[in-house]
Amino acid sequence: MAKVNIKIEGIPFEVEAGLTILEAAKECGFEIPSLCAFNHGECSKGSCRVCLVEATGARGLVASCVYPVAEGMEITISSPKATAARRTSVELLLSNHNKNCQQCDKNGKCELLHVAKLTGARDDMYLGAQTPVTVDRLTPSIVRDTSKCILCGRCVERCKNAHGLGVLGFEKRGFNTIVAPAEDRSFANSPCILCGQCVSVCPTGALMEVSEIEKVDAAFRAGKYVVVQTAPAVRAALGEEFDMPIGTLVTGKMVSALKRLGFKKVFDTNFAADLTIMEEATELLGRITNGGTLPMITSCSPGWVNYAEYYYGDLLGHLSSCKSPHEMFGAILKSYYAEKNGIDPKDMFVVSIMPCTAKKYEKERPELSVNGLRDVDAVLTTRELGKLIKRSGINFAKLPDSEFDNDIVGDYTGAGVIFGTTGGVMEAALRTAAFKLSGEELKKVELEDVRGFEGIKEATYNLAGTEVKVAVAHGMKNAKVLLDQIREGKSPYHFIEIMGCPGGCVAGGGQPYVKPCFLPNEGSDILDTFKSKRAAALYQEDESKALRVSHKNPQIIELYDTYLGEPNSHKAHELLHTHYHAKERFSK
Amino acid sequence: MAHLQEAAAKKINAICDRYVNERTPLMMILSDIQKEYGYIPLEVQELVSERTGISVAEIYGVVTFYSFFSLKPKGKYVIGVCLGTACYVKGAQQIIDKFSEIIGIKPGETSEDGLFTLDALRCIGACGIAPAVTINGKVYPKLTVDVVPKIVDEYKALEA
Numbered sequence: 001m002a003k004v005n006i007k008i009e010g011i012p013f014e015v016e017a018g019l020t021i022l023e024a025a026k027e028c029g030f031e032i033p034s035l036c037a038f039n040h041g042e043c044s045k046g047s048c049r050v051c052l053v054e055a056t057g058a059r060g061l062v063a064s065c066v067y068p069v070a071e072g073m074e075i076t077i078s079s080p081k082a083t084a085a086r087r088t089s090v091e092l093l094l095s096n097h098n099k100n101c102q103q104c105d106k107n108g109k110c111e112l113l114h115v116a117k118l119t120g121a122r123d124d125m126y127l128g129a130q131t132p133v134t135v136d137r138l139t140p141s142i143v144r145d146t147s148k149c150i151l152c153g154r155c156v157e158r159c160k161n162a163h164g165l166g167v168l169g170f171e172k173r174g175f176n177t178i179v180a181p182a183e184d185r186s187f188a189n190s191p192c193i194l195c196g197q198c199v200s201v202c203p204t205g206a207l208m209e210v211s212e213i214e215k216v217d218a219a220f221r222a223g224k225y226v227v228v229q230t231a232p233a234v235r236a237a238l239g240e241e242f243d244m245p246i247g248t249l250v251t252g253k254m255v256s257a258l259k260r261l262g263f264k265k266v267f268d269t270n271f272a273a274d275l276t277i278m279e280e281a282t283e284l285l286g287r288i289t290n291g292g293t294l295p296m297i298t299s300c301s302p303g304w305v306n307y308a309e310y311y312y313g314d315l316l317g318h319l320s321s322c323k324s325p326h327e328m329f330g331a332i333l334k335s336y337y338a339e340k341n342g343i344d345p346k347d348m349f350v351v352s353i354m355p356c357t358a359k360k361y362e363k364e365r366p367e368l369s370v371n372g373l374r375d376v377d378a379v380l381t382t383r384e385l386g387k388l389i390k391r392s393g394i395n396f397a398k399l400p401d402s403e404f405d406n407d408i409v410g411d412y413t414g415a416g417v418i419f420g421t422t423g424g425v426m427e428a429a430l431r432t433a434a435f436k437l438s439g440e441e442l443k444k445v446e447l448e449d450v451r452g453f454e455g456i457k458e459a460t461y462n463l464a465g466t467e468v469k470v471a472v473a474h475g476m477k478n479a480k481v482l483l484d485q486i487r488e489g490k491s492p493y494h495f496i497e498i499m500g501c502p503g504g505c506v507a508g509g510g511q512p513y514v515k516p517c518f519l520p521n522e523g524s525d526i527l528d529t530f531k532s533k534r535a536a537a538l539y540q541e542d543e544s545k546a547l548r549v550s551h552k553n554p555q556i557i558e559l560y561d562t563y564l565g566e567p568n569s570h571k572a573h574e575l576l577h578t579h580y581h582a583k584e585r586f587s588k
Numbered sequence: 589m590a591h592l593q594e595a596a597a598k599k600i601n602a603i604c605d606r607y608v609n610e611r612t613p614l615m616m617i618l619s620d621i622q623k624e625y626g627y628i629p630l631e632v633q634e635l636v637s638e639r640t641g642i643s644v645a646e647i648y649g650v651v652t653f654y655s656f657f658s659l660k661p662k663g664k665y666v667i668g669v670c671l672g673t674a675c676y677v678k679g680a681q682q683i684i685d686k687f688s689e690i691i692g693i694k695p696g697e698t699s700e701d702g703l704f705t706l707d708a709l710r711c712i713g714a715c716g717i718a719p720a721v722t723i724n725g726k727v728y729p730k731l732t733v734d735v736v737p738k739i740v741d742e743y744k745a746l747e748a
Contacts, residue, residue: 156645166643173653182648183630586630586644 007074020044021064021075022051026524032077033086033118035093035111036152037065038201039527043157048150049089050115053077061085083119090121096130097204098147099123105387106205109513112150131175138188140210140364141357142199146178149206155179155198162502163307163476167192179206182586191310191585193476195303195500196357196381196509209357209510212378213388216351219377220262224349228263229329230254232270233355233420233505234382236537240512241386242396246522247533249541252401257389258353265405269352270416272329273428274550275559276300277415279322279576280425281432281550282567284495288466293317295471295486295493298425300324302362303500303509305580307476312483313582318496321577323375325419326352326359327368329409330375331575336563337409345371351378353385355420355508358500367578381510411555414445414542421535422474422504423450423457426497430461430470431549438464445548451539453503453531456481458493470495475502503531506538599624600632604639614642614650618657627658655707663698663705665743668722672711679733680719684708686736703747704740 002017008028015024020041025032034051037044046063053064054076061082064075076082093112101107116123136144153170156179160166167190171180181190199207219226239248258266284296299305299320308319323331330352334345352359356379362368363376380388389396404410415431418424427447434442449459450470455478458471471493473479479498485491501508507530514530516522523529542548550556564572603620607613617636621628633647651657669675669684684695687706693699695708714720717729728739 160643166645169643169645169649171645171649171652180645182633182644586634 004069004071004073006069006072009075009077015069017069017071019069021053021055021062021067021069021073024069025053025064025075025077030077032064033115034065035090035115035203036150036154038152038154038157038203042161043152043154043201045153047152048093050086050093050119052082052085052089054079054082087119087121088125090116090119091123091125093150094121094123095126095128097150098133098145104148104205105208105211106148106202109515109518110205111203111515111517114517129175131178134178134180134184136186136188137210138186139192139194139361141194141360142187142192142196143208143210144180144187145206145208146180147206148204149179150204151177151179152203153179154201154203155207158197158201161477162197163193163195163500164480165191165193165476168198185586189587191583193303193306193310193500194358194361195306197501199357199509200507200511200513203515209381209384210360211384212360212380213384215378216349216380216388219349219351225264225343225347226262226349226351227265227267227333228258228351228353229267229269229272229326230258230353231326231355231420231505232268232273232417232424232538232541233508233511233534234353234385235541236420236506236534237355237382237511238385239396240514241383241389244397246514246519246526246530247537249537250396251541252403253396253399254385255404256399256402257385257394257396259402260394260399261388261392263351265410266402267329267333267406267410268404268412268416269326269329270412270419271406271410271553271555272325272332273416273419274413274553274556275328275332275576276322276325276419276425277428277432277550278556278560278567279328279572280320281429281436283320283322284429285433285436286568288468288494295491295496296320297495298429298497298499299578299580300419300425301498301500301505302356302358304476304479304498306358306361306583307479307500308483309580309583310585311476311480312487315483315486316580316582318486319580321573321579323368323576323578324359324362325416326354326379327362327375327578328576330363330368330377331370332409332559334373334375335370335575336559340408345373349377350375351380352376353382354379355382355505355511356501357381357509359510365578370575382508383510383512386512406555409555409559411553412545413550413553414545414548415550416553417538417541417545420505420538421531422453422499423447423472423497424504424538425499426450426470426472426495428550429495429497430463430468432551433468434461434463435549435551437466440464441549450497453535468495469493470497472497474499474504476500503535506534507531596625596632597635600635601639604636613640614647618647618650622657627661629659655709660698661702664703664747665723666705666707668707668709668712669695670709670712670714670718670720670722672709672715672718674711674715675719678718678730682733683719683721683731683736686733687740690737690740703743 004017013028036048046066051064052061056074133147235251239250297318330350338345360379415428637644698705721728
């Protein structure tokens with residue numbers, strides 16, 4: 001790469017040609033206040049004008065996030081002109097902003113407030129007209145509030161980059177411009193898969209999850225038997241809510257915190273992940289031997305299921321009929337567990353802590369219930385759990401480690417843990433499928449071919465003489481490639497794992513925000529590395545477990561022996577399986 | 589999308605296919621559809637999205653950005669009143685208000701009988717004849733408020 005000589009604040013540097021001033025300055029040890037630019041140019045439109053600097057050769061001040069360096073350029077960040085201009089930019093943003101910061105759930109993680117502080121912006125500098133506001137609270141998953149939107153376009157780009165979708169776009173023009181689904185519709189009647197990737201990049205409170213903390217409070221107040229389960233990816237990220245380094249595994253502390261919060265029982269969704277594997281592996285082998293619809297595709301990710309229903313309604317027969325693990329767990333808690341413990345299932349309130357916003361929608365599906373009772377009553381994101389812990393006076397860092405409850409359910413194997421990252425469900429299923437086909441355990445349970453963050457991974461396994469071709473995709477842009485193959489009748493695979501979010505649940509839309517400006521102790525490449533750091537924590541827990549294959553989970557064996565019968569039995573179908581329906585993309 | 593007739597869908601796909609080799613075909617496609625049908629409703633945008641791979645939100649964004657594109661059918665006679673600086677200081681606001689009052693629609697709207705659409709235009713480059721009004725391309729120079737009713741009546745008479 002060619003180099004150019006520049007000066008920043010009078011100090012000479014040699015930097016790569018083609019970098020923006022913002023990037024070059026960062027490499028040279030400067031931190032220009034900036035707001036809208038995100039993730040190495042994933043979104044750089046220069047729209048917010050917060051990163052203005054003086055640069056020779058340019059007319060006036062330039063937005064450093066989009067302006068490239070050039071030979072001989074002299075850049076001034078600290079001049080009165082530049083600092084005043086940056087402050088004015090923020091003040092203008094604030095002039096068309098709902099400044100109800102105290103009631104905003106984003107407070108503390110708001111990048112607009114962050115630059116306001118950095119630039120010294122005054123919130124009442126310009127008082128004028130406000131753009132007409134839309135607040136969309138119609139889905140159970142995501143709130144869109146345009147009164148807090150700064151029109152940076154990060155969400156627009158993320159939806160396109162992750163899923164090839166672009167559900168959100170810029171609408172209208174000038175002062176009336178908003179970011180919205182077409183026709184300023186609700187997410188509820190747009191083809192949005194509710195994955196929450198837009199939420200995870202939004203710099204302000206314009207896009208946030210629908211909070212269910214009050215619902216949980218109400219259940220406690222009503223004296224319900226409130227139990228909680230946590231998804232695997234939560235333990236790999238919850239620590240970040242308490243300023244721990246990304247990738248810190250906090251399983252034991254998380255359990256202690258949940259017990260202190262008053263939950264009657266604290267279970268690991270991994271138990272149900274093991275159960276899912278029993279059902280799904282059996283379903284797969286059944287399809288292979290009986291000439292069923294192949295490839296079979298996993299159905300754990302509700303974002304992916306939404307996508308399938310909106311965009312591939314003709315391929316729904318390929319989806320495994322298995323409910324997602326936390327729904328299975330809810331169904332088992334309100335049947336098997338309630339019966340064995342003499343609890344009226346109507347008094348039970350099941351809370352799932354999930355790395356996901358789509359799970360909030362999923363739990364509302366009428367088909368995910370047994371005997372008129374919803375499998376799961378409330379879904380909190382990892383971020384919401386962080387809030388719950390903070391408000392309760394718990395010092396998370398000083399908590400001792402505790403074990404999950406596992407009286408008759410709750411035990412889990414390493415196979416369940418890795419569900420939280422792309423490739424994990426596949427790996428867990430193959431560990432059990434191999435045993436079911438051959439009667440022998442795999443010599444090496446780590447299936448490296450399906451690990452890692454490549455968009456599409458494929459592998460062929462010879463399981464007791466049966467050749468099984470598999471593929472793994474995450475993010476709908478990648479999934480689309482595999483789905484179009486199926487549509488064209490050219491798919492060579494038997495089994496496909498699809499997860500909605502790029503990277504899988506570790507990078508789910510409900511996980512702690514990864515915002516470099518709030519993570520001074522992480523490397524500047526944190527947006528590239530956080531997924532693998534969180535995934536590594538899960539693989540670490542998998543390795544630490546004595547049992548690493550689902551079919552050896554003693555409580556799962558017991559559950560089948562005493563209650564369900566066989567995997568895919570009539571009873572298992574009643575409790576653990578579901579169905580899907582094609583959805584109209586822009587319903588009236 | 590099911591509401592679109594097959595022939596119309598075919599035509600729209602054909603319009604999209606005219607520009608398959610263009611790097612940024614959207615403006616040309618929308619422009620052709622606007623000329624062909626007079627408006628670009630959401631169903632049509634969905635069709636264009638499927639054919640081109642451009643998201644519906646992005647298409648909708650372009651349609652709502654340019655005043656040339658319309659989401660609703662335009663009237664038989666499209667009255668464009670220039671509100672550019674020169675026309676404005678020459679009283680264009682009173683003229684558009686008069687049209688509005690007589691026809692009973694606001695700027696941007698179409699009358700219920702489908703006869704008139706009233707558009708507020710930015711400078712159309714005819715400052716020398718300000719205030720200027722165009723009706724289906726025909727230019728009315730140096731218009732005064734008192735002739736507005738007569739013009740409207742003339743067009744109504746054409747339909748009688």
